[in-house]
Amino acid sequence: MAIVAKLYENEVAALATMHGKERVIAPLLQRALGLRVEVTPGIDTDRFGTFSHDIERSGSQLDAARAKIAAAFEISPGARVAVASEGSFGPHPQIPFVALAREIVVLKDQLNGLELIGNYAGMDTNFSHVVVKDVASAIAFAKRAGFPRQGVIVAGCVDQKPAPERALFKDIGDWIDLESAVATVIITWGAALVETDMRAHRNPTRMRTIKRATFDLVRLFRSPCPGCQRPGFTITQRLFGLPCSWCGGPTTALKATVYSCEGCGFRDERLVKAATADPGQCEECNP
Ligand SMILES: [Zn+2]
Ligand SMILES: [Zn+2]
Structure with missing residues (x-):
């Protein structure tokens, strides 16, 4: 066990994030794995898909995490390890009207090829949206969601579905901005879609599930192969x-x-x- 624990002492891990995930990932990996986690400078993780409707994710959740890791190694070739996380949210497959969150935190060691995938899957998510035709309903939704600590996004919509090409307001900081964004969309299009912002830095609930997936990654790391001691058995x-x-x-x-x-x-x-x-x-x- 001691050998495993020292494997990454003072090694650098490049963390591919634009959304403050280092807040929950870095302290855990530092403490449990000895890794010095550094956010990859200038990385654009949005190009692999966003939750704010700008760019749809093309492949699977794991594909996206691996693409972020590859991008992190490109920017920081000296790092032995790269780490990225990716979430996915949607209706629960078995329980009606309940949302399911899946979060993975992936660690890749480019020296020995080791890949560890920490997982969280559960109902601890605030993934939700509402279509409104007046500002008061939007305010009520935002209050329930915990705005402004929890972010909300306002978008245009067609048939109850988001239509960001019509209008898209992200990074709404306060109630005045929220009211004006909703009013603008309603005046132009008749209705607005208001939804919880699923980006980690705007979503404390999501930050918590990323932390849980990181715990799972640590658990995996601490499970060595009985044959060769490689972590991730x-x-x-x-x-x-x-x-x-x-x-x-x-x-x-x-x-x-x-x-x-x-x-x-x-x-x-x-x-x-x-x-x-x-x-x-x-x-x-x-x-
Ligand atoms: Zn039988
Ligand atoms: Zn082995």
Whole structure:
């Protein structure tokens, strides 16, 4: 463990952020990994997609984080490590009217190729919006959201969907600016879309979930491979097909979780405690 903990003592980590994420990421990585986190100067992470409707993200969440990391290494080639985070927000796949947040914090070591992905997924998010036809409704929404500590964005809309090409007001600092932005959009287009700003520096809730994903990254770092001590020994596969307690055939129930190391290929298949599965999960016995 001691060897792992010292791996990054005084190494520089380039952090790809324009939105103040160093506030939560830097102290944790410094304390737990020994990394000296430095924000990559002049990096433009917005070109990989924004939450303020300027630029849509083209690939996956992980693609975007990796692209930010590549950009950070380009600007700071001397850094051994680069770190980036990326969020995604949307309707919960199972629970109606509930929003789901996913946050990843990715660390890449360009010396040994190590990549660690810290995760947060949960309902701790204030991702929401409202379409308004009067200023008072916009004010009410902003109050509920916690404005001005929590930022809001005002945009034009078409059929309840954001239409930033019509109008887009970000970085609204106070109530006067908010009222004037909403009034401007309503006068021109009849309605305005007001939404919570999901950019980290304007969203304390999001900052908290980025911190949680960073904790997860630290947890991964502290999980070394039993074979070669490389950090990041974690679950890479789940095997299903636990035998049915009636017919003995494979069911849809979990049989084992597989831990593996990307460095040396060490593999550890950990069987679940149960030897057989409920026939309810068997396609033969309970079709
Ligand atoms: Zn290994
Ligand atoms: Zn069966």
